[in-house]
Amino acid sequence: MDEPALRALVDGIVAGDIDPDEAVGRLRRLPFADLGFARVDHHRLLRTRLPEAVYGPGKTPAQCAALVSELLAGEGGPVLLTRADEAQVDAVLTAHPGGVVTGDRHRLVAWRPSPPAPGAVVVVSAGTADLPVAEECAAALAALGHPPARLTDVGVAGLHRLLAEGPAVVAADAVVVVAGMEGALASVVGGLTAAPVVAVPTSVGYGAALEGITALLAMLSSCAAGITVVGIDNGYGAACAVSRLLSPLGASRG
Amino acid sequence: MDEPALRALVDGIVAGDIDPDEAVGRLRRLPFADLGFARVDHHRLLRTRLPEAVYGPGKTPAQCAALVSELLAGEGGPVLLTRADEAQVDAVLTAHPGGVVTGDRHRLVAWRPSPPAPGAVVVVSAGTADLPVAEECAAALAALGHPPARLTDVGVAGLHRLLAEGPAVVAADAVVVVAGMEGALASVVGGLTAAPVVAVPTSVGYGAALEGITALLAMLSSCAAGITVVGIDNGYGAACAVSRLLSPLGASRG
Amino acid sequence: MDEPALRALVDGIVAGDIDPDEAVGRLRRLPFADLGFARVDHHRLLRTRLPEAVYGPGKTPAQCAALVSELLAGEGGPVLLTRADEAQVDAVLTAHPGGVVTGDRHRLVAWRPSPPAPGAVVVVSAGTADLPVAEECAAALAALGHPPARLTDVGVAGLHRLLAEGPAVVAADAVVVVAGMEGALASVVGGLTAAPVVAVPTSVGYGAALEGITALLAMLSSCAAGITVVGIDNGYGAACAVSRLLSPLGASRG
Amino acid sequence: MDEPALRALVDGIVAGDIDPDEAVGRLRRLPFADLGFARVDHHRLLRTRLPEAVYGPGKTPAQCAALVSELLAGEGGPVLLTRADEAQVDAVLTAHPGGVVTGDRHRLVAWRPSPPAPGAVVVVSAGTADLPVAEECAAALAALGHPPARLTDVGVAGLHRLLAEGPAVVAADAVVVVAGMEGALASVVGGLTAAPVVAVPTSVGYGAALEGITALLAMLSSCAAGITVVGIDNGYGAACAVSRLLSPLGASRG
Amino acid sequence: MDEPALRALVDGIVAGDIDPDEAVGRLRRLPFADLGFARVDHHRLLRTRLPEAVYGPGKTPAQCAALVSELLAGEGGPVLLTRADEAQVDAVLTAHPGGVVTGDRHRLVAWRPSPPAPGAVVVVSAGTADLPVAEECAAALAALGHPPARLTDVGVAGLHRLLAEGPAVVAADAVVVVAGMEGALASVVGGLTAAPVVAVPTSVGYGAALEGITALLAMLSSCAAGITVVGIDNGYGAACAVSRLLSPLGASRG
């Protein structure tokens, strides 16, 4: 309930069009749907311009399908199911056949994708093993209206591979860097471009890579100023961060 | 050395204006100034639109002054000295009196600030003890051309303080959230606004706050999608991240 | 053996009703049953008003059944088997068919539940993935005589979902908050209500959520004063904590 | 603004006694005082029955004095300054001489203490080095209306010292256990009493005590069910937790 | 090669009975058997009075059998295979049928056990889930000549269970305490007895128990002086520690 709606409500009370009891009730009612096991936040798209996505792990296929149904019943915006297992994918596609499945290890299903918006996004990843996270990010970006270019396998041990693609990185409006192990790629990219850089540490590596903690700490300690970081393996979160910063904001940003 | 310069160089070789030996040399020469103890990266502003700042700790006052001199001798852009102690401040202001000092615990000195650019930035901080970090961030933002509005002491234990200022947060083009202890403010702000949110964990708190590790982990694990995080107490880094995302899209990046 | 019993024993010795050797023996004998692999603490209910529960993991189905039998042979109070696997559930229900099974991932079996006692308890949980822990807590609360109301999926990324249910939280005599990821819900609830708040961090989330450590640390560092915390995923422990604080003040404790 | 106030407001609009513009304003206005560097939450006492306390570290003496002044200007309830250093104590006592100072290492200053309320509280501490935390807890409890009994130096290496005081622990309405090192006292107390037990790990010990982390983890992993834990050295938080649970059940909560 | 052997060698050289080349060789040769994949240390029993045990994990059944064969071919002392899986047990028993298998989760196979030596050992364990570690310890103790008494399920949440068995603990020549979760049992036992106490933290518990780290740290930080600790779940190591301290040392110890 935003400012104009609040004013309309108060005006309605003054005019006698709205009963006081109802007014109290509406002032307390907020726009979500209670499914019993979950409260679907239809308001989120309005508030944050990001839809509420369904995170698969820990939910039954039936719960996934019910949540997707509820979200599709709402207006506008993409509907996303992330990290879905096979049974969840089957259940949601049976109920809503139009979903597009992407990725292999981190399956993402998308319905009603946003039309492409302006802004060049590049998803840079360090090694082949980082691909599942990069793919989740790219799929989420596409669904949110920002289909990215991809730069794959450009880890810093062979720096020329990245430098060869420098112009794409320099020209981007936003860059996502996906890297495990020591995560040094984020620092190098951050030093090459003026664009916002969102770094995604991955759990790739073994031993001292500590399931992604090492890459996470390294990215947070980067000597390249102005890099920001999301959680380990959180390709979806990076996509949302990019969406926040690329969304048109009218005069002040356009 | 950017693309046009490279082409000019090659054209110069073709035209015989540039000697081959010199060409090889220039292809290898890169734009930094070697002060012996440091290599000042004059190129950084061009590459990343962020100037190279001088980080005070571990440097002698004389080194700070020399670095500031070198940076001021370069063209354009603000010059910043961060986390300066008193002796460093004295030394740099003696050499270059025009610097403006901000902050108390995290002193920042700025010369040649950028003119204000479009884009509304809000720096939200959770408690009074988070102020030094928030102030470093605000001072750096101002020097970079993005003087922010401030929302102070709006921690989630008294949620209404933040909700009362909701419109400022909703209308912002970028929000920086500075919080220690459990860092929950970042999640709450992230759920209220569509703007990019850069979270800065602080080392405020004791015991289980683990010098900021707890706030850091909490912000990275936020249930509000699309929040990004910088290092603990890194107000300067958050300012740089905001600067990256507010720079105008279009020609300059294309 | 409490104070009156001790006096009775001493009186018995004085009166010659109790043989000195027997007195020495009884002064050393304490009320537990030794099953060989376990010592069942029949006294615990008297001492702590909480029954000794059987924790399933690491026990054979036969051991579970034997322990349940021993506890049911004692007087009064509910008998609980927690975190039971399927084979354990089969074994105990075969031996003692009256048990009621709750939960799916964290199965709890209860016999002889306590009658409902006064006091309104609310179990608030942040996301759907937190449900198994919330359900274990609710089932244990019910068995202990405090069947709770439930508030599900009210994470802070959509704050209005919680605010809409504010009165229930405000009116409660005790609130359990179950949340993983960054655990911010505990701080927000703590700022809204005067009731005791017991926070249960869950292992929900991945990467920087560190299997619940992040939520745990965040809840311990909460800026909302007077929140207390139990172990990760310890829904049963939270139920016991609530049971302790809701027991009537006065005679029974005096 | 609680339910009756909201209804009064709406009734006022209906009756024409309240101007619509004012109504919108008041619906947005929330009860806190903005001091520039801080927003004093006058509403907190109403919401949580706990006053907003001033946490000293990181604040100037002048800020402490201003905050205390603002809180004393509000109605009812104790006013507390915690972890104050000497300069802060001087400043606040000069401005408001009535404050009572307690403790040596963790100084607490209290004005307008609550009258003693029913309910027997015992603060149990393990060793002499745990006293500063126990004293902060006891002083805060006294200010909140729950002056506690004290049991000092009853660590488990000499169990008989605690067992000798068993009745006091058994008869309490709430027990706070303050212990560093391995924190085993919490488990032992938890097994002896039916009262709510709030455990406070302290940073007492060296080496493997890890500045209180060991005691914290041990208390969270206690085999005694229903113990709850607050942050390391957080005597004030434990006092607040006890205050929450001892407030009278009934009308005010019902 | 001990002192007398060295002297005999030198005497042999002097007497011309031993060729100089051979002398050099023997001075370099040391008493182990090289099986290619392993060097069996036949000397260890002499040096440390503890036999070299075969640790099963990571070895093939054939390697286990070969190592056991080699050890049985040596003189004196028990031969032990620890943490054996089923295939390993089959292989070694086929080759050497006399081995006695103990334990279920941590299988130990023993051949040629030492005859019982003087000294009363008690293995105290906190909960049923700690039994596998306690059993490995007891089986190893028995093989090393110190068959222990057992005290099972005497965790500190029901202190009277331990106190009832106090005399056994007080009278012991060595006590092993096996406990997971918060490991408080070690401190309590350490405060009750003058005997050496070897504490074995176990990985029992979940969440904040951190796979045994919590119990380990707690035991190391114990307020009961003179407790020593071995690694997590290391029942075998505790048995060896007890064997070291109980072995007859002639006059000075007897």
Place this chain on the structure above:
Amino acid sequence: MDEPALRALVDGIVAGDIDPDEAVGRLRRLPFADLGFARVDHHRLLRTRLPEAVYGPGKTPAQCAALVSELLAGEGGPVLLTRADEAQVDAVLTAHPGGVVTGDRHRLVAWRPSPPAPGAVVVVSAGTADLPVAEECAAALAALGHPPARLTDVGVAGLHRLLAEGPAVVAADAVVVVAGMEGALASVVGGLTAAPVVAVPTSVGYGAALEGITALLAMLSSCAAGITVVGIDNGYGAACAVSRLLSPLGASRG
């Protein structure tokens, strides 16, 4: 109150020599002295054959002196003050001039030392920086009746220094190994001797030595079986552990 005393008490009741009320009282009274800020455990020496030592840090000089007075007023056994600062040493020596001060960084003051008991103890330390911990251990051992031999600066980087002293290590009845950094000395000593080995990790080293955590973990993971470990820098604890294991077997324990 031991078994014979309990029997005497019961006999006294039977004989009518002891009043029932008094009997109840004595059954509850336990032998400690309550100084207000501390409860001195006079019983500890009886129970554990180790006196209660006064740990200096966090206590005022006056408290230290009072505690020492109380302990000296008790019967028999040494009285120890550990980790005393200068002011504490002054205070206790003024009150009780007979105390002997040892050590520089970890000052230990001892009164009424035990006469030397049989049993050869060796304290082995790895480097010069480990000396303060080794000295605390040696001083405590001497006070407890076990003055040790010393082996200093025999770290494994120059193995021959240790091997040259092998016979002393082999012949010892107990060995304490004090080492920081990687703590490898404990493993090497453990492989050379049959005696009980108590390892003391020290906080010597920097960076990856993690203030002693590395040495601690390494000692706990030692490949030499039967080594036991005490807390970081806990020389006093190691001395107590040795005292436990050297006390004569037989009547006093039986």
Place this chain on the structure above:
Amino acid sequence: MDEPALRALVDGIVAGDIDPDEAVGRLRRLPFADLGFARVDHHRLLRTRLPEAVYGPGKTPAQCAALVSELLAGEGGPVLLTRADEAQVDAVLTAHPGGVVTGDRHRLVAWRPSPPAPGAVVVVSAGTADLPVAEECAAALAALGHPPARLTDVGVAGLHRLLAEGPAVVAADAVVVVAGMEGALASVVGGLTAAPVVAVPTSVGYGAALEGITALLAMLSSCAAGITVVGIDNGYGAACAVSRLLSPLGASRG
């Protein structure tokens, strides 16, 4: 593109043999092959004298085969696939039958091994469980032209096993030490030889061995100067490190 190639290019431009556009293009082109999912770095062998190896985990068998094909299509140098699972081995051997498979747990496949180069390498391992890592290291060394001698099962608990082989360690040009648990072997070897020592911590051990973290930290904190360390279980990395230091460097090293 190395120095001579750059000069040739510039000369070609001067001579008019190379078109300016092409020159710009070639100055930007770098020598890698883009397979879509990966960029094969053919240049690495030139730059670092180490080939780019294919790391198996996270890659499909088809991807492994394609990468191996691409590498074999390049000139010179060995081609390696590390940590391959069975399906990957099948796929690559079907495509390129000449590969030699080594190891069991950490399978390594090598084609086109380098001819043996001068320099004596010894791989020393502590226990049988460390063999898989030692074998990966040895196999990689062999493929890189440095087939090592092997010293197996020479852990420090039986020091004489290592001392017996001292001459081999002393005479080596490089020593790799592979050890888990407390990793003390690295310190002991480092104190015996003047050769470069590369330490490989392994994840062997349980509990406090922390999956290799303990050995890692211990090796980094070694009191033997000049030891260097690679990641946990990283036998391949140690082989590469040895290859770097043994490769002929012309006059100065040869």
Place this chain on the structure above:
Amino acid sequence: MDEPALRALVDGIVAGDIDPDEAVGRLRRLPFADLGFARVDHHRLLRTRLPEAVYGPGKTPAQCAALVSELLAGEGGPVLLTRADEAQVDAVLTAHPGGVVTGDRHRLVAWRPSPPAPGAVVVVSAGTADLPVAEECAAALAALGHPPARLTDVGVAGLHRLLAEGPAVVAADAVVVVAGMEGALASVVGGLTAAPVVAVPTSVGYGAALEGITALLAMLSSCAAGITVVGIDNGYGAACAVSRLLSPLGASRG
């Protein structure tokens, strides 16, 4: 005592030139000097070609001087005192004026430096704050006979600064990389050169840099194969590692 000495000894026994008792003694005597508080390892230079250095922290100035005297009394090789404070420097220079002091924060004093040996070493450091560690490394290298070239302030945020110096790095016989924060420089250097790379993580940075742990973990997880790592801030250790690998292959080692 090396092989020839051993043979000479045996020959002496055979020839009757050496008394058997003396032979036994000498076979046991090893070449170190016992100063009481330390055992100076004169043999180390022979065994490892690295002298025993005196590590300042925790030693008195007098101990430092005594150790330096003892080492200077030995034959050949440099004598080093590391991490010396001012008082230690004064004491050793008074006793032995010829020492050369280097560095400011990590003072190193060297006597009798080795003459320069063949082999080009480069010490690369990331930022100005890393200089103290780089300087300790360079000073130790110079004393050991390997005076290095220096590359200062070439962090990856301005990659061109390093690339401009590429040839020096490529041509080196050994490269030391000194970097704090995220330590990415090691990976980039490792990808550019075939030389051995020894990485030194520094404690430079704050917050998530975790006092050097982040750089350490990142370097250990580097995607550039064959990098080795020493402890945090351990410039001296890196110098020793380089010295080991640069010593001439051949006779001296064979």
